[in-house]
Amino acid sequence: MVEAGVRLLGATDVRRLAAELDLRPTKQRGQNFVIDANTVRRIVRESGVGPDDVVVEVGPGLGSLTLALLEVARRVVAIEVDDVLSARLAETVAEFAPEAAAALEVVAADALRVDGVPGPAPTALVANLPYNVSVPVLLHLLQVLPSLERGLVMVQAEVADRLAAGPGSRTYGVPSVKAAWYADVRRAGAVGRNVFWPAPNVDSGLVAWTRREPPATTAAREQVFAVVDAAFAQRRKQLRAALRPLAGSGEAAGAALEAAGVDPTARGEVLDVAAFARIAEALAEAPQA
Template identity: 75%
Template sequence: MPDANSSAGPRLLGPAEVRSLAAELDIRPTKQKGQNFVIDANTCRRIVRESGIGPEDVVLEIGPGLGSLTLAMLETARQVVAVEIDDKLAAALPTTIQEYAPQQAASFHVIHADALRIDSLPDPQPTALVANLPYNVSVPVLLHMMTLLPTLERGLVMVQSEVADRLAAPPGSKVYGVPSVKAAWFADVRRAGAIGRNVFWPAPNVDSGLVAWTRREPPATSATREQVFAVVDAAFAQRRKTLRATLKNLAGSSQAAEQALAHAGVDPMARGEVLGVEQFARVAEGLFCTPDANETDDA
């Protein structure tokens, strides 16, 4: 157990500490369960540094696990709020923080919940999201939090490398798709580096990447976010087909789809992968918000 008087700052977790905590909790991480704990303190410090969080930030962390990244963030942030779905991990986190960061323990709060089911957070509202996201739900969790918490100004998340590529992809890229467009609705997104497999225990079968984002205003449009996202989902449901074809069912007819695309100034023979989020917003306007769209809906 660390000496509470040894330092004013948190003591970070290394391989021995992570394995010891897991043993105490009788946790045997497996790749099948998606449990991969960060065991490298320098990686945690790097994530905090790249995130740009400061002493005024209230940071939201999803999936804190044993607390490796949590402790690193407590070195810098005003407060860390962690959402953990696992019963054992959620119950153990406050004790771990008290032992390894006694002087910062009052700045930590854990919420035992499924991040995808959370509909509110206690004040003060978070200003940043920094997390090693569970890879199987990383995109839904990120988009849910961006939607739920307009106070989030920026973030840095670690996800599977291919997912990081998709989130940060520009229009026209081979990996550009639904995650790219929906993330762009909320923020400017960029790749912020790669993470090696050897910093995890157990080592995952996939490479990891960092994605950084900064909140920006969504496109100016009379369409709602839900309407724009419905267009995005339809456009990428069949990537090889033209927008005229993919939007036919959503619009009600090929003619209505063409009218909506004309409203946006988009070639009906184009594919969704070439449109930016602003163009998708204009298409949604054409589908849902123009007089012609209303006539089609009433027909």
């Protein structure tokens, strides 16, 4: 943690760094860099990160959020897939926060392919996630980094709504249920377009989460997630019909649903993660034809 000696990036700094790197932000990698110091401080504040935390950041880009995290956290592990950006990040921290340089670890990798991070076990995830892969990245890191206790991520506003939605909501779906397997998830605010360079064409939202144990079940996570995927593949189908391919027949699907205490005529959008776990367990225990 370095409370003093950190200078955060402003719009002029971001554009200078980008020019020095001959960087042209790409939509393919979801590159929209935060240029407002108040925004990154707000993200860090809302995340609840403190001096004992080891923070994972995904897609640090030019280092706007990285510097704000280094002000308060014990250590920051920044995962960056862009070779040019990952090579420059440590140099940027040395320039803007020299006293914090030793607290930064840069991992040049695709966050969807990492299966761990170097150093002490991470306790928090705080990131401006690339919008095109935000949900897969979040779910992957929740799975492979079980020491993560909490986090806050910035994603497309529509995705934030989906992640935080509860059963019965219009936006409730696969991301909602899978995120709920790992954590309690909530909306933590909105972020305007003008704090980014280049400005995105969509609104942004903050999503906070706190780790909790998954539902008690003998079914494996993969089995539960397969049920979730099938239930929402065609949202308007009743569960008995939606789960027919997975169960082998409509009769088998109906029997499993009844064994799980779920109305076979219900739709997936009304079930919580515990109900999906019960269904997966019933399907796994059903006699094979």
